[in-house]
Amino acid sequence: MSTTPDTDDFFATVATKSDSGALRGDYSGADANYVVPQHWDRYTPEQHALWRRLYQRQAKLIPGRACDVFIDSLKALDVSQGIPRFDRTSEALQRATGWTLVAVPGLVPDHTFFEHLANRRFPVTVWLRQEHEFDYIVEPDVFHDFFGHVPLLFNPVFADHLQEYGRGGLKALKLDGLACLARLYWYTIEFGLVQSEQGLRIYGAGILSSGGEVEYCLTSDKPRRIPFAAERVMRTLYKIDSYQETYFVIRDFEQLFNDTAPDFTPFYERLKTLEPLPANSLLPGEIDLPPLR
Numbered sequence: 001m002s003t004t005p006d007t008d009d010f011f012a013t014v015a016t017k018s019d020s021g022a023l024r025g026d027y028s029g030a031d032a033n034y035v036v037p038q039h040w041d042r043y044t045p046e047q048h049a050l051w052r053r054l055y056q057r058q059a060k061l062i063p064g065r066a067c068d069v070f071i072d073s074l075k076a077l078d079v080s081q082g083i084p085r086f087d088r089t090s091e092a093l094q095r096a097t098g099w100t101l102v103a104v105p106g107l108v109p110d111h112t113f114f115e116h117l118a119n120r121r122f123p124v125t126v127w128l129r130q131e132h133e134f135d136y137i138v139e140p141d142v143f144h145d146f147f148g149h150v151p152l153l154f155n156p157v158f159a160d161h162l163q164e165y166g167r168g169g170l171k172a173l174k175l176d177g178l179a180c181l182a183r184l185y186w187y188t189i190e191f192g193l194v195q196s197e198q199g200l201r202i203y204g205a206g207i208l209s210s211g212g213e214v215e216y217c218l219t220s221d222k223p224r225r226i227p228f229a230a231e232r233v234m235r236t237l238y239k240i241d242s243y244q245e246t247y248f249v250i251r252d253f254e255q256l257f258n259d260t261a262p263d264f265t266p267f268y269e270r271l272k273t274l275e276p277l278p279a280n281s282l283l284p285g286e287i288d289l290p291p292l293r
């Protein structure tokens with residue numbers, strides 16, 4: 001199981017975890033917003049084949065587990081045959097919700113990341129994992145970013161939420177609220193679950209792009225599944241290199257949008273006076289929702 005403690009600093013942990021101690025990716029050609037050309041023609045046939053195998057593995061896992069919006073949108077994207085061209089997807093995405101994709105060398109500084117989201121630009125990493133990382137990768141690669149995150153950008157409510165999240169992130173940086181916002185992102189955009197008429201479903205990109213967590217998050221008896229509450233989420237530490245010990249469950253994307261729309265300044269003040277909660281906490285009176293049967 002996890003060796004790293006519950007953590008707050010995604011970047012620092014990732015950098016220590018990668019063998020070179022630095023971030024992967026070629027940042028040399030990046031502009032002031034860390035944007036690079038995708039160089040789609042440089043991907044090799046082997047990389048496109050690896051993409052297809054990653055895609056096929058997830059496509060088999062998600063029926064009955066991913067939320068319908070994700071499944072329908074992924075189908076419409078039609079990217080099963082190889083690494084997609086970001087500019088083509090951006091054309092369709094722009095028409096749907098006004099978002100575009102920007103190619104980045106990998107993780108970018110928080111301020112840059114939030115600036116992109118606040119302007120309806122989603123950063124997508126250009127490099128693809130290697131064969132030996134088929135089952136697990138620490139840093140987001142093009143498969144995680146594109147397969148995991150892009151489909152939901154076609155949903156208007158989710159797209160609006162993510163822009164508000166970006167705006168909130170820029171504010172949080174000024175109010176020393178970054179740790180809270182990073183936890184919110186982690187437990188929703190990356191590892192969020194949502195209710196549906198058929199029961200629990202997944203919308204978090206970190207789960208949808210992973211091999212083993214898709215089943216685990218819905219049916220295992222180990223993790224907590226707690227109804228979403230913004231302040232509780234912002235107080236809860238998370239794991240970056242093992243399955244989550246807690247998942248937060250929203251009723252629908254409208255709740256995600258509405259519950260994260262208020263000004264979080266009072267939260268940051270209050271949370272500064274409280275100890276962060278370990279990733280496997282269950283507070284008195286909290287509901288631990290049953291796994292999907």
Ligand code: HBI
Pocket residue numbers: 010104106107108109110113123124125140181182185186
């Ligand atoms: N950069 N490319 C990229 N992708 C991310 O998901 C990302 C990032 N920089 C910062 C960041 N995420 C986190 O700080 C946010 O999740 C809060």
Ligand code: FE
Pocket residue numbers: 140144145148149190205206
């Ligand atoms: Fe991600």
